[in-house]
Amino acid sequence: xxxxxxxxxxxxxxxxxxxxxxxxxxxxxxxxxxxxxxxxxxxxxxxxxxxxxxxxxxxxxxxxxxxxxxxxxxxxxxxxxxxxxxxxxxxxxxxxxxxxxxxxxxxxxxxxxxxxxxxxxxxxxxxxxxxxxxxxxxxxxxxxxxxxxxxxxxxxxxxxxxxxxxxxxxxxxxxxxxxxxxxxxxxxxxxxxxxxxxxxxxxxxxxxxxxxxxxxxxxxxxxxxxxxxxxxxxxxxxxxxxxxxxxxxxxxxxxxxxxxxxxxxxxxxxxxxxxxxxxxxxxxxxxxxxxxxxxxxxxxxxxxxxxxxxxxxxxxxxxxxxxxxxxxxxxxxxxxxxxxxxxxxxxxxxxxxxxxxxxxxxxxxxxxxxxxxxxxxxxxxxxxxxxxxxxxxxxxxxxxxxxxxxxxxxxxxxxxxxxxxxxxxxxxxxxxxxxxxxxxxxxxxxxxxxxxxxxxxxxxxxxxx
Amino acid sequence: xxxxxxxxxxxxxxxxxxxxxxxxxxxxxxxxxxxxxxxxxxxxxxxxxxxxxxxxxxxxxxxxxxxxxxxxxxxxxxxxxxxxxxxxxxxxxxxxxxxxxxxxxxxxxxxxxxxxxxxxxxxxxxxxxxxxxxxxxxxxxxxxxxxxxxxxxxxxxxxxxxxxxxxxxxxxxxxxxxxxxxxxxxxxxxxxxxxxxxxxxxxxxxxxxxxxxxxxxxxxxxxxxxxxxxxxxxxxxxxxxxxxxxxxxxxxxxxxxxxxxxxxxxxxxxxxxxxxxxxxxxxxxxxxxxxxxxxxxxxxxxxxxxxxxxxxxxxxxxxxxxxxxxxxxxxxxxxxxxxxxxxxxxxxxxxxxxxxxxxxxxxxxxxxxxxxxxxxxxxxxxxxxxxxxxxxxxxxxxxxxxxxxxxxxxxxxxxxxxxxxxxxxxxxxxxxxxxxxxxxxxxxxxxxxxxxxxxxxxxxxxxxxxxxxxxxxxxxxxxxxxxxxxxxx
Ligand SMILES: [Zn+2]
Numbered sequence: 001x002x003x004x005x006x007x008x009x010x011x012x013x014x015x016x017x018x019x020x021x022x023x024x025x026x027x028x029x030x031x032x033x034x035x036x037x038x039x040x041x042x043x044x045x046x047x048x049x050x051x052x053x054x055x056x057x058x059x060x061x062x063x064x065x066x067x068x069x070x071x072x073x074x075x076x077x078x079x080x081x082x083x084x085x086x087x088x089x090x091x092x093x094x095x096x097x098x099x100x101x102x103x104x105x106x107x108x109x110x111x112x113x114x115x116x117x118x119x120x121x122x123x124x125x126x127x128x129x130x131x132x133x134x135x136x137x138x139x140x141x142x143x144x145x146x147x148x149x150x151x152x153x154x155x156x157x158x159x160x161x162x163x164x165x166x167x168x169x170x171x172x173x174x175x176x177x178x179x180x181x182x183x184x185x186x187x188x189x190x191x192x193x194x195x196x197x198x199x200x201x202x203x204x205x206x207x208x209x210x211x212x213x214x215x216x217x218x219x220x221x222x223x224x225x226x227x228x229x230x231x232x233x234x235x236x237x238x239x240x241x242x243x244x245x246x247x248x249x250x251x252x253x254x255x256x257x258x259x260x261x262x263x264x265x266x267x268x269x270x271x272x273x274x275x276x277x278x279x280x281x282x283x284x285x286x287x288x289x290x291x292x293x294x295x296x297x298x299x300x301x302x303x304x305x306x307x308x309x310x311x312x313x314x315x316x317x318x319x320x321x322x323x324x325x326x327x328x329x330x331x332x333x334x335x336x337x338x339x340x341x342x343x344x345x346x347x348x349x350x351x352x353x354x355x356x357x358x359x360x361x362x363x364x365x366x367x368x369x370x371x372x373x374x375x376x377x378x379x380x381x382x383x384x385x386x387x388x389x390x391x392x393x394x395x396x397x398x399x400x401x402x403x404x405x406x407x408x409x410x411x412x413x414x415x416x417x418x419x420x421x422x423x424x425x426x427x428x429x430x431x432x433x434x435x436x437x438x439x440x441x442x443x444x445x446x447x448x449x450x451x452x453x454x455x456x457x458x459x460x461x462x463x464x465x
Numbered sequence: 466x467x468x469x470x471x472x473x474x475x476x477x478x479x480x481x482x483x484x485x486x487x488x489x490x491x492x493x494x495x496x497x498x499x500x501x502x503x504x505x506x507x508x509x510x511x512x513x514x515x516x517x518x519x520x521x522x523x524x525x526x527x528x529x530x531x532x533x534x535x536x537x538x539x540x541x542x543x544x545x546x547x548x549x550x551x552x553x554x555x556x557x558x559x560x561x562x563x564x565x566x567x568x569x570x571x572x573x574x575x576x577x578x579x580x581x582x583x584x585x586x587x588x589x590x591x592x593x594x595x596x597x598x599x600x601x602x603x604x605x606x607x608x609x610x611x612x613x614x615x616x617x618x619x620x621x622x623x624x625x626x627x628x629x630x631x632x633x634x635x636x637x638x639x640x641x642x643x644x645x646x647x648x649x650x651x652x653x654x655x656x657x658x659x660x661x662x663x664x665x666x667x668x669x670x671x672x673x674x675x676x677x678x679x680x681x682x683x684x685x686x687x688x689x690x691x692x693x694x695x696x697x698x699x700x701x702x703x704x705x706x707x708x709x710x711x712x713x714x715x716x717x718x719x720x721x722x723x724x725x726x727x728x729x730x731x732x733x734x735x736x737x738x739x740x741x742x743x744x745x746x747x748x749x750x751x752x753x754x755x756x757x758x759x760x761x762x763x764x765x766x767x768x769x770x771x772x773x774x775x776x777x778x779x780x781x782x783x784x785x786x787x788x789x790x791x792x793x794x795x796x797x798x799x800x801x802x803x804x805x806x807x808x809x810x811x812x813x814x815x816x817x818x819x820x821x822x823x824x825x826x827x828x829x830x831x832x833x834x835x836x837x838x839x840x841x842x843x844x845x846x847x848x849x850x851x852x853x854x855x856x857x858x859x860x861x862x863x864x865x866x867x868x869x870x871x872x873x874x875x876x877x878x879x880x881x882x883x884x885x886x887x888x889x890x891x892x893x894x895x896x897x898x899x900x901x902x903x904x905x906x907x908x909x910x911x912x913x914x915x916x917x918x919x920x921x922x923x924x925x926x927x928x929x930x931x932x933x934x935x936x937x938x939x940x941x942x943x944x945x946x947x948x949x950x951x952x953x954x
Contacts, residue, residue: 078511177515178513178515179514181513214515215757216756216758302556316619343751348752352752
């Protein structure tokens with residue numbers, strides 16, 4: 001079968017499901033088919049030749065829209081390719097569209113997108129999680145095998161868990177952030193969704209590694225993620241922080257995760273108790289650091305040079321006020337205000353500076369814990385997919401969706417969410433593994449073995465492919 | 466200044482570092498291009514773009530810091546300075562805040578008060594504490610002139626956005642406008658000298674701001690200070706400070722008081738006017754730039770930069786005084802420009818006469834250079850050729866006035882000293898036998914005067930000298946003429 005006919009099918013699927021699921025903000029039919037034709041003529045042996053991929057709409061793709069799910073970037077087309085996108089293109093992958101997301105990646109439900117909510121293919125009355133909801137749904141609904149998302153506090157792992165697929169966050173510095181529109185620079189990562197860990201490993205192999213355009217990307221050797229997928233996991237030590245399995249955790253989720261611990265034990269892994277004494281401060285620390293950085297990163301959206309500009313202003317100042325008032329949604333404005341406040345003169349030490357200190361303690365917690373184990377296992381999300389609208393008026397309860405995931409961003413360590421069962425309502429549940437700095441191979445290996453031995457064996461009601 | 470009052474001034478200088486490309490991207494820093502052409506996603510602040518530090522900035526920054534007596538810090542941190550302005554594409558400026566690139570500088574400048582004609586009285590050394598020099602990016606420019614519908618629109622040119630700057634901040638150590646004036650000139654020359662900056666105020670690649678307050682002599686606290694901006698030359702800066710001193714003293718004495726504010730120098734009306742008051746002051750919400758790693762500068766790197774540094778002007782001035790016996794004034798003037806100092810030293814060494822070299826350069830050559838609008842490196846008269854001229858003068862082949870005339874011609878024509886001297890027929894006759902012949906003729910033809918001279922009228926000696934010079938068409942070496950006349954008479 002030609003690459004073109006495969007891609008034709010993918011595009012058709014995307015177009016067919018999008019009115020229901022709204023996982024794509026743009027579908028690049030023409031681009032994708034042209035690229036497929038080119039690749040059909042290409043004799044080179046490329047790692048991802050003809051591999052269809054969806055990309056979250058906050059990752060720059062030259063000539064394609066990159067809106068960050070925000071009115072303020074409505075119709076904005078990127079002028080250049082992010083490093084991740086250009087590496088994918090070089091490896092022969094075909095970008096088929098840009099995925100829906102919470103506005104500027106701020107949210108855990110995809111409900112803050114300025115371009116409509118994205119629906120969970122397991123139950124269209126429910127959210128897919130966020131902020132990379134569209135990328136997750138594109139994979140969960142079977143349109144593509146893999147997609148790029150982004151993570152600042154769990155925005156790949158949490159929707160992966162809610163959509164029953166694999167979601168992966170690398171070590172900070174493993175994948176270049178060049179071209180990822182910044183939310184909170186010290187926490188942001190490009191992440192990968194896959195139907196399997198192998199899909200993730202394939203994509204990661206192509207996009208990982210030092211990039212001279214991102215000085216926070218690390219010059220650390222990139223291992224062969226694919227060949228290490230099937231390593232023996234017997235003897236691996238899995239740390240379990242029991243103290244985190246308490247309040248707010250759904251019974252179904254708890255049971256499924258407990259079962260997965262047992263399953264790992266059956267596979268020969270050793271289970272040990274670990275403590276993460278400062279994990280309880282993760283959400284608080286996260287919402288100080290992330291909002292502070294966001295308040296600065298989003299300052300460039302001022303209506304002066306590109307994007308949305310409000311009409312009818314009579315002065316520069318009024319133009320700033322109106323543009324940002326009308327251009328940003330409520331959650332984004334809430335976070336800009338929070339971040340501006342915590343950086344303000346007189347409050348910096350009490351909030352931002354203190355949060356950085358606690359962040360270091362959290363990082364140290366993991367270093368200590370990893371002396372006793374190879375990976376740490378928890379639920380990915382305390383709940384399964386919730387109903388659309390259920391938490392939209394309660395930001396705090398929404399923020400708690402990330403309670404198991406934010407710490408990995410704060411500690412800059414890699415993490416992965418793997419499907420580990422269904423709730424009584426038939427909704428997917430994910431287990432999370434986090435690992436040592438640069439130990440992505442270990443995570444992919446442990447996830448892959450689990451998937452093979454304990455597959456979910458269920459597909460969402462809406463599924464093509 | 467009114468008696469009983471003193472002024473307290475602190476200086477901030479922004480110097481553009483002379484790199485070919487911008488501080489965080491590869492765009493050119495050169496001027497004069499079409500608006501917004503020297504730009505890229507990074508300096509345009511496009512979504513997703515990230516800064517990458519230009520290593521050349523670190524090198525020039527280190528040279529600038531060392532030239533100003535600052536210590537380069539092993540680790541410095543870039544911070545974001547957040548504020549909204551159309552010429553600031555990211556909505557924040559990448560600068561440095563609590564961990565600057567360099568700190569703890571002590572700089573000795575030479576400074577003098579001036580009389581009413583602006584002439585310097587005695588220059589004396591003064592120590593200035595330089596708090597820091599940090600690295601940062603420049604903003605772009607808002608353009609309000611020369612484009613269509615400027616009454617309705619403002620235009621933005623981001624070619625300058627991302628140009629590297631060193632911001633040099635002193636303690637409030639200055640007690641007069643002339644001290645500030647001499648300081649800025651010192652900094653300007655030091656930066657040019659080590660090649661860290663073109664430091665040209667007219668082109669805007671050196672900009673200064675003065676923080677000025679006054680207080681009664683004897684007071685220990687500080688009164689409200691005013692930040693002066695738009696100081697487009699050192700002279701304007703000095704005038705603005707003087708104006709501000711008078712204004713503030715009057716305001717305090719009248720009971721009206723001084724507001725803490727930013728004022729601009731209005732060069733048309735020779736006064737300062739309010740730009741923004743303290744109430745409008747920004748809260749810049751500085752925090753460490755998460756897109757850049759801390760800047761670590763190794764001691765090896767600093768050692769390497771130090772080894773590459775040229776001798777600094779003050780050290781050179783002192784050496785000229787010691788080695789070549791020059792006066793403080795002459796030596797200071799020679800080190801005003803690096804090229805001139807090098808020209809001088811080449812001339813002094815090649816001619817073997819450092820003092821005459823200094824005189825010729827400072828009085829004759831500089832005049833010719835100024836008239837021709839040229840710098841020492843562009844001089845058509847080379848240091849080697851000037852040295853030859855001085856040697857010819859020292860050998861007594863021409864006299865001082867002739868030498869000056871020859872210098873002008875050498876400068877204009879680019880010819881050697883010998884060639885010009887020949888053309889002008891200035892070659893002196895020092896050949897004793899030729900002069901003896903002339904002397905014999907003069908003695909033979911002026912019997913009366915010879916008799917009178919020998920009878921005791923010694924004043925007539927001058928007459929004989931004049932006759933000999935006349936007969937030789939002025940070319941006879943006067944020293945030799947004297948000797949021969951004396952013995953023959
Ligand atoms: Zn640029």
